[in-house]
Amino acid sequence: MTERLVDADRPGSPERLDDGDEPQLTIGDFFHRLYQVTYSKTIGLIIILVLAVFVLIGVIIVQAPAGTYADPAQTEQFMSQMRAKYGGWASVFEALGLFHVFTSVAFLVVVVALAISITGCTTHRIPQLWQNFRHPRVKVSDRFFTAARYQATVPTGLNPEQTLQLAEDKLKSQHYRVIKSDGASLYVDKYSWGGFGTVAAHLSFIIILAAFLITGLFGYEAILNVPVGGDGVAVGQGTALSVKATSFNAAYDSNGRPLDYVSHVIVTDGDKVVAEQDVRVNEPITMGKWAFHQDSFGLAVDVAVTDGSGASVFTGSVPQQWTSNDGTLAIGRFRLEDRGVTVDVLAAQSGVTNSELAPGQVAFLIYRDGQTEATDMNTVDQSETVTIGDLDFTFERESQYTGIKVRTDPGTIWMWIGSILLVSGMTVTFTCRHRRVWVKATDSALLLASADKEDSGLRANFDEIVEQANRWYPSVGRSASVTTEADDS
Amino acid sequence: MLQFAEYLLTAALIFVGLALVTALVLLSSRGRVTRAKTRKSAVTRAKVAVGAGAGGGVGAGSEVHVDDEAVNGADGAGVVKLDQVETMGATAQVVDGADGVDGVDGAVLDAEPDTGSSSSQAHAGRAPGRSVSVGVFSTGFTIVALILVTAYLGVRIALTGHGPFTNMHEFAVSFAWGILVAYLVTYWRFKLRMLSLVVLPVVGSLLVYALSIDSGVEPLVPALQNNLLLSLHVGFAILSYGAACVSFGAAIIYLIWPKLKLKTPRMRFDEVGYKAAVVAFPLMTAMILLGALWANIAWGRYWGWDPKETAALVTWLLYAAFLHARVVRGWRGTKAAWLLVIGFAAVIFAYFGNYFFGGLHSYQ
Numbered sequence: 001m002t003e004r005l006v007d008a009d010r011p012g013s014p015e016r017l018d019d020g021d022e023p024q025l026t027i028g029d030f031f032h033r034l035y036q037v038t039y040s041k042t043i044g045l046i047i048i049l050v051l052a053v054f055v056l057i058g059v060i061i062v063q064a065p066a067g068t069y070a071d072p073a074q075t076e077q078f079m080s081q082m083r084a085k086y087g088g089w090a091s092v093f094e095a096l097g098l099f100h101v102f103t104s105v106a107f108l109v110v111v112v113a114l115a116i117s118i119t120g121c122t123t124h125r126i127p128q129l130w131q132n133f134r135h136p137r138v139k140v141s142d143r144f145f146t147a148a149r150y151q152a153t154v155p156t157g158l159n160p161e162q163t164l165q166l167a168e169d170k171l172k173s174q175h176y177r178v179i180k181s182d183g184a185s186l187y188v189d190k191y192s193w194g195g196f197g198t199v200a201a202h203l204s205f206i207i208i209l210a211a212f213l214i215t216g217l218f219g220y221e222a223i224l225n226v227p228v229g230g231d232g233v234a235v236g237q238g239t240a241l242s243v244k245a246t247s248f249n250a251a252y253d254s255n256g257r258p259l260d261y262v263s264h265v266i267v268t269d270g271d272k273v274v275a276e277q278d279v280r281v282n283e284p285i286t287m288g289k290w291a292f293h294q295d296s297f298g299l300a301v302d303v304a305v306t307d308g309s310g311a312s313v314f315t316g317s318v319p320q321q322w323t324s325n326d327g328t329l330a331i332g333r334f335r336l337e338d339r340g341v342t343v344d345v346l347a348a349q350s351g352v353t354n355s356e357l358a359p360g361q362v363a364f365l366i367y368r369d370g371q372t373e374a375t376d377m378n379t380v381d382q383s384e385t386v387t388i389g390d391l392d393f394t395f396e397r398e399s400q401y402t403g404i405k406v407r408t409d410p411g412t413i414w415m416w417i418g419s420i421l422l423v424s425g426m427t428v429t430f431t432c433r434h435r436r437v438w439v440k441a442t443d444s445a446l447l448l449a450s451a452d453k454e455d456s457g458l459r460a461n462f463d464e465i466v467e468q469a470n471r472w473y474p475s476v477g478r479s480a481s482v483t484t485e486a487d488d489s
Numbered sequence: 490m491l492q493f494a495e496y497l498l499t500a501a502l503i504f505v506g507l508a509l510v511t512a513l514v515l516l517s518s519r520g521r522v523t524r525a526k527t528r529k530s531a532v533t534r535a536k537v538a539v540g541a542g543a544g545g546g547v548g549a550g551s552e553v554h555v556d557d558e559a560v561n562g563a564d565g566a567g568v569v570k571l572d573q574v575e576t577m578g579a580t581a582q583v584v585d586g587a588d589g590v591d592g593v594d595g596a597v598l599d600a601e602p603d604t605g606s607s608s609s610q611a612h613a614g615r616a617p618g619r620s621v622s623v624g625v626f627s628t629g630f631t632i633v634a635l636i637l638v639t640a641y642l643g644v645r646i647a648l649t650g651h652g653p654f655t656n657m658h659e660f661a662v663s664f665a666w667g668i669l670v671a672y673l674v675t676y677w678r679f680k681l682r683m684l685s686l687v688v689l690p691v692v693g694s695l696l697v698y699a700l701s702i703d704s705g706v707e708p709l710v711p712a713l714q715n716n717l718l719l720s721l722h723v724g725f726a727i728l729s730y731g732a733a734c735v736s737f738g739a740a741i742i743y744l745i746w747p748k749l750k751l752k753t754p755r756m757r758f759d760e761v762g763y764k765a766a767v768v769a770f771p772l773m774t775a776m777i778l779l780g781a782l783w784a785n786i787a788w789g790r791y792w793g794w795d796p797k798e799t800a801a802l803v804t805w806l807l808y809a810a811f812l813h814a815r816v817v818r819g820w821r822g823t824k825a826a827w828l829l830v831i832g833f834a835a836v837i838f839a840y841f842g843n844y845f846f847g848g849l850h851s852y853q
Contacts, residue, residue, distance in 0.1 A: 041813070041817040041818055042818065044813065044817075045810060045813055045814055045817075045818065048806055048809055048810045048813065049806075049810055051806055052803050052806040052807055052810065055799055055802050055803045055806065056803050058794060058799055059796050059799045059800045059803060059842070063794060102794050212792070221789065221790070253707075253708055255707075257707060257708065257710065258710055258711055259708055259710075259711070260711055260714075261711050280711065280714070281711040281712050281714065281787050281788075282711070282712070282714050282715040282786060282787050284786065284789065291789060293787075293788070293789035294711075295789070405789045407789050407790070409790075412785060412791060415781065415791050415792075416782075419778040419781070419782075422774060422778070423771070423774065423775060423778065426770070426771045426774060427771065430767055430771060454756075454760075455760065456679075456760055456764070457764075
């Protein structure tokens, strides 16, 4: 112990590094180390693979529809389905958040880590690419011409100046960038900017992730269940837009296979009609930042509600947009705000024979605010009226509704910008690879060498230059000797 | 008409089988010829040694050339005359240069088994013997299969008025078409016929599968009624998956290369696997982006984590991982080959996902 202390006091002694049992890091060092982590290719690769695993889980395990977890009733309904499918594992999956992988915190952390990694890698690479682009290494040692992966000697029969001049002229005519390194050597390359394709491709990924973020934060979408032939449904969101459907048609072939779903939709802004067309699955209305898509359709129940004096409380078409757990009932809902009442309208599910309700019959269930169970219920046939509490409910007729998805998404444009950049970057990366050749003239020969990676494309390019160089000096009448590492192997 | 067209598909399957059998015969013959060559080589060495003794002037270098010539398929007698020795050096060098480096190993393989006596002539670029045509038959069968599959798809397009991508039958046939195209382009570029040992069974399996399921012509469901994007989106998928299958084939051959005793350098298959992945990846990217574009029109969102689009993303991520591992980490050889195998497994997973994913891509 004493000896150690003595040693520690000696300047330059290794033990001094153990002072405080931790290495001394400045703030700058710390951030530099952090930066190193962000551009670590290994970490980047691991993140990609982890993301792939997450996505794979999301494919294999059923994912809860959007909004399920916001409603306890929907959550319970979803979980009962999952328990039937996965048995005891359903609770385990639920606890691990595997039913909503893509909205889980862990997934978001991985995505953010990937974004940071891509940014770090790209930032780290840019100076190197710029260096290759603007200030490539033009001088190499003589030994390089005999040790490089690709190398060739072309007999010329000319003096070095003539040999080099001819090579320079010919290579320039083939759109090579030619830089003289000294009196007897050249550096030539093509597509020195090709590496920036990877920058574009990586940047595009960040933009695409940002597009997802923008969509999540600022996008809006809702399904408007629009009664066919009924009143318009307001879009809301601070607009005076309203959507009205004058017709809906679903066509099927003889086997029941769907052929077409089409709604004739009118969009009004206040009293002014701003768009009108047949909306199909592949033919939405796009109007400025808004889009209207054909989403769904179904039966509706036309209902009229009056109070004891006969004054109208509600008149409208109630879309039967939900299904009971046993699948026998279609359920619609409307709200009488002034009365503090929510009304469920139940009807037999189309095609179901064992429903509690007969075709042409509906049931009204009344939920008063603050009550979790229905306080009143009554069944009524078409065109008949039933009194529940102090209100008269009339089942006027069955009708249809069409589900129109209304959407505005400022992230979409960034998605397309990112996509174009991604494709462009990839195209440049894979088709415009940087090709470099160092050239040296000797007394009667032209030496060519390249240190590019082993690749048949690059090798073919090098061989082509050598073959051409043979033709530049025809008077010699001898072929070049070409050596590549591949030959040796 | 459709029933008649299906004969085309059956015929295509037969030709795929013939091409595969030819490739297998070539491979098995190669082993036999290699053993025969070893025996002949020993015989030739003995004869040259005798000749050297008698003539008293043949150097070691010449002996090596003679040996090379013999190894590459000496004539029937397995004897090389001493007066030919001086001129054989160049021939032997051509053989060495051609073997693998220029990717003509397929031709070498094809040349060897049928008539061993003529293979040296084929190598030296003299008169091509019967043996060469065996290899030509293998490629020819594959080309005929492609023509037949193309004709079948053409008939379906004529009957339906849209691209043949709307049900599993059509997509299976199109997938097979994409693989055949990718394989033949790769063969034209790299001359690696041994890839067919892996690629053609995949094609055959897809055709058998396509013939075993409902092939009726059905109208497009509303979501698919966009001819341009249907053709582009699925067209890119087919080409991408075809290239992925070739990269898978190259990876498998790379992995079992020691057992096959091929002349082609092992790394050649590593490189072809990489090149095919480099083609598959941008095509896959285009497929996904076009799918996003279409989803934005048809379903009102560019991405919805639908199981099939998510499976495509998994596949894309795996190929991205492969390319990054290779380019930035220098992954080559076995590790890279396994990544390509996993990548193609993901392709198959995404392809057959319709059966167990559900979701908006459930067009069966």
